[in-house]
Amino acid sequence: MNTVARPLPYAAPYGSPRARPRAAFPWVPAFIVFQMLCQLVLISGDIGWARMLVRMAAFGASLALVFGLRGRGSAHPASGPAVLALAVLGICVFHPETRGLEAGVAQVALYAAVLGPLFWVPRLTSIDLGMLRRAVVILWVFHTFSAGIGVMQVYRPGTFQPPVSAVIESKGQDYIESLKITTATGQRVLRPMGLTDVPGGAAISGLYAVLLGVGFFLTRRTPGVMAVSLASIGLGVACLYLSQIRALVVMTGISLVAVVGILLWRRDVRRLSTLVAGLGVMVLAGYVAARNMAGADVANRMGTLVRNRPTQVYYENRGRFLEDAIVKTLPNAPFGEGLGHWGMTATYFGSGAPTKNVWVEIQWAGWIVDGGAPLLVTYLLTIAIALLTVWRTARARPPSPEAHDLPFWGAIVLAYSVGATALTFSYPIFLSQSGMEFWLLNATLFAAARHARQSAAAAAVPAR
Numbered sequence: 001m002n003t004v005a006r007p008l009p010y011a012a013p014y015g016s017p018r019a020r021p022r023a024a025f026p027w028v029p030a031f032i033v034f035q036m037l038c039q040l041v042l043i044s045g046d047i048g049w050a051r052m053l054v055r056m057a058a059f060g061a062s063l064a065l066v067f068g069l070r071g072r073g074s075a076h077p078a079s080g081p082a083v084l085a086l087a088v089l090g091i092c093v094f095h096p097e098t099r100g101l102e103a104g105v106a107q108v109a110l111y112a113a114v115l116g117p118l119f120w121v122p123r124l125t126s127i128d129l130g131m132l133r134r135a136v137v138i139l140w141v142f143h144t145f146s147a148g149i150g151v152m153q154v155y156r157p158g159t160f161q162p163p164v165s166a167v168i169e170s171k172g173q174d175y176i177e178s179l180k181i182t183t184a185t186g187q188r189v190l191r192p193m194g195l196t197d198v199p200g201g202a203a204i205s206g207l208y209a210v211l212l213g214v215g216f217f218l219t220r221r222t223p224g225v226m227a228v229s230l231a232s233i234g235l236g237v238a239c240l241y242l243s244q245i246r247a248l249v250v251m252t253g254i255s256l257v258a259v260v261g262i263l264l265w266r267r268d269v270r271r272l273s274t275l276v277a278g279l280g281v282m283v284l285a286g287y288v289a290a291r292n293m294a295g296a297d298v299a300n301r302m303g304t305l306v307r308n309r310p311t312q313v314y315y316e317n318r319g320r321f322l323e324d325a326i327v328k329t330l331p332n333a334p335f336g337e338g339l340g341h342w343g344m345t346a347t348y349f350g351s352g353a354p355t356k357n358v359w360v361e362i363q364w365a366g367w368i369v370d371g372g373a374p375l376l377v378t379y380l381l382t383i384a385i386a387l388l389t390v391w392r393t394a395r396a397r398p399p400s401p402e403a404h405d406l407p408f409w410g411a412i413v414l415a416y417s418v419g420a421t422a423l424t425f426s427y428p429i430f431l432s433q434s435g436m437e438f439w440l441l442n443a444t445l446f447a448a449a450r451h452a453r454q455s456a457a458a459a460a461v462p463a464r
Contacts, residue, residue, distance in 0.1 A: 024126030027069065028135045028444050031117075034061055035433060036142050043162035043197050052348055062116030062436060063109060071123030076446050078385040079122070082115050085378040088371045095338040103340025103349040107370065110345060114435045118386075121443035125451070129403050132448040136212055136409070139437075142195075143208035144232045147239040150192030150202025154181070154242050154293050157189040164190070165197040181244060184295040192242050203243035204434060207252050207419075209236030214259060215412035217278060218271055219405040230282050237286025242294055244301045247318070247426035255419035262394050262411040271408075318362055318426045325365035336372035343431055363424035366431060379430070383421055386442045390414045393449045399456040406452055413445045 038058040042051065089111055093104035121127065149160050168176065179199035180188045194202030213232035216225055240249050256279065263272040290298045311319075329337070340350050341358035343366070360366045367376045394410035420429055420438045429435045 024124070026131060026134065027065070027124060028121060028127060028131055028440070029138055031061065031065065031440070032135055032138050034058075035436075036138075039195060039433075042165075043193075043195060055344070055348075058433060059110060059113035059436070062113040062120075065120040066112065066116045069120045069123060071120075071125060073123045073125045073127075073447060074450065076118050076122045076386075076443055077389050078382045078442075079118055081378050081382040081385060082118055085371075085375060085382055086112055086115065088374045088378055089339070092336055092339055092371050092375070095336060097338030099338060099340030099346070099350050103345055104338070106349045107339040107345045110343075110431055111370075114430055114432070115382075115439055117436060117440040117443045118382075121440065122447050122450075124447060127444060127447035128451040128455075129406055129409075129448045132409060132444050135440075135444055136215065139208060140212040140216065140232065143205040143212070144235060146194035146196070146205035147202055147209040147232075147236050150194035150205065150239045151235060151242065151289075151293075153192045153194075153202075154183060154189055157183065157187050161190075162193055162195070162197055164193075164199065168198060181242070181294050181297045184293060191244055192239060194239070200243045200245050202239050203245040203248040206236040206239035206243060207248055207255075209233065209239065210252055211255055211259075211412060211416050211419075214256070214275065214279070214415075215409060218275065218408045218411070226278075230278050233279065234282040234286045234289070237283050238289045238293075241287055241290035241298050241302065244297070246301070247423060249302070250426075251419040251423045254422050255415040258415040258418045259411055262414065265395060266407070314425070321361045321365055322425060325362070325368045329365065330368050330373060330376075333368075334372045336375065337369050339370055341369060342366065343428065360428060362426055363428040363430055366428045383417075386439075387414065387417055387421065390417060390442055390445055393445060399449075399452045400459065403452040403456070406449060410445060410449070413441050417442060 035058055038054050041054050086108065089108045092098065093101065093108060095104075098104040152160050164176070168179070176190075176199075177188075180190050182188055191200040192202040193199055194205045196202065196204075209232045213229045213236065217229035217233070220226060220229070236252075240252060260272065260276070263275065287298075315323075337358065340346055342360040358369055360369060364376070367379055390410055390413050394407055394414045396407060396410075398404045398406050417438060420434070423429045429438070
């Protein structure tokens with residue numbers, strides 16, 4: 001019996017390559033790299049009027065992503081109160097004491113830019129644990145290098161020294177002299193700047209070098225990575241001591257205590273004992289190295305933290321600003337004193353407008369000045385929900401074997417977040433690039449954890 005061959009269905013020619021799905025653009029790592037490039041431009045030399053544009057670009061990129069980037073991801077739980085905080089600020093633009101419309105809008109834009117990653121990062125469904133790791137690696141490498149440069153600026157005075165910010169120079173020679181330390185050889189040098197233009201600015205890099213070094217120490221078992229992580233911790237500790245920014249030293253201590261507390265909660269005795277032993281050695285090594293380079297200055301500066309009760313030490317340095325904000329400013333101006341009276345907004349957008357003298361040293365005072373009780377409550381609620389969200393990731397079991405280190409990165413982000421929250425009592429962190437990095441890390445961890453849970457759920461569904 002003859003059979004008639006049926007025509008084969010259409011198929012691609014043999015050997016033709018299969019179409020590969022287009023890889024999603026790595027928005028988070030690219031954003032971090034852009035921030036670092038802006039920082040490097042600022043220390044490249046005298047760029048004159050372009051300095052303001054570079055500073056605006058660093059924050060403007062976040063705003064551009066908020067309004068220009070689309071996605072189907074679920075919103076971060078803290079985005080609701082964050083919108084309320086921005087709404088309060090929007091109303092405060094019309095406060096009778098706001099320093100002009102331009103300054104008021106600029107202040108709202110600055111708040112929105114800092115909060116920006118909380119909105120645009122969770123929209124991206126492509127953010128997984130791998131992208132979180134890449135983002136952390138970029139931050140770790142940059143800040144460890146910056147901390148190393150900062151240590152070298154003290155070890156070999158005059159080398160690797162970027163120009164000092166024009167804002168710092170404008171305050172006079174006496175102020176600049178107060179930002180110097182005396183080395184063991186008797187030389188007077190500026191506090192380490194690292195890859196910034198601010199004396200003592202390397203302290204932020206020291207914090208990141210320590211915390212992210214702890215993160216890689218906890219999540220990587222290869223001897224080489226663990227050794228590099230320990231070296232990063234020691235370098236960061238030395239940089240922190242040399243910078244003599246006591247608030248950041250305290251913030252680092254609080255963050256490390258938070259890491260230890262989370263490991264205790266998880267009953268991870270093996271990692272905890274290894275971490276405590278490694279930290280003990282590197283903290284001591286970092287202190288000895290800083291003491292050998294800067295002599296008695298390091299011991300005297302750090303000794304002020306323990307000579308009196310912690311509450312007394314804080315009150316004598318920053319506590320008075322908190323007391324004035326809560327006891328004086330808030331009752332007299334429960335809805336704020338208007339926008340544009342302090343910080344970068346006043347510097348760049350407040351010229352020529354009538355103003356009053358408003359001095360802001362801590363974040364709590366900034367919130368109260370800008371938006372009174374409504375802004376203080378809504379922003380603190382935003383932070384509290386963010387801390388709760390990252391705590392849930394840090395304490396939970398990994399959703400899959402592929403995401404085994406997710407809880408430990410949650411612990412590091414939580415530790416940093418706790419320390420940054422504590423820093424609000426000493427510095428207006430949430431109107432700076434450090435505040436933007438706070439929201440970037442929290443939002444990226446949230447998106448990566450969501451992706452890991454969704455992938456584990458999809459893998460658990462039996463195939464039909």
